[in-house]
Amino acid sequence: MSQKEMRVIPKPSADAIVLEPEAGKLALEGNGEDTYRCGACKTRLMDKVGHMEVFHGEPFDAVKCPKCGKYNAVPDDDHHHH
Numbered sequence: 746m747s748q749k750e751m752r753v754i755p756k757p758s759a760d761a762i763v764l765e766p767e768a769g770k771l772a773l774e775g776n777g778e779d780t781y782r783c784g785a786c787k788t789r790l791m792d793k794v795g796h797m798e799v800f801h802g803e804p805f806d807a808v809k810c811p812k813c814g815k816y817n818a819v820p821d822d823d824h825h826h827h
């Protein structure tokens with residue numbers, strides 16, 4: 746289980762794919778080992794996700810934090826290419 750902090754980004758353009766979970770809900774939940782938290786307020790945005798789900802599942806550009814309203818992108822460090 747690892748905790749990762751997401752990167753706060755400016756509001757994406759209108760054609761970007763933004764996940765907007767409701768308050769108290771997760772943007773993504775799966776069967777992996779990683780937890781992603783809002784880079785601003787540390788709210789959990791994705792839980793129990795793995796590399797496959799984050800990078801090779803449904804594509805998205807950002808997650809909007811339901812708590813603080815900031816847009817978060819997956820940290821660059823996690824972009825491994827195999």
Ligand SMILES: [Zn+2]
Pocket residue numbers: 783784785786787788810811812813814815
């Ligand atoms: Zn937040």
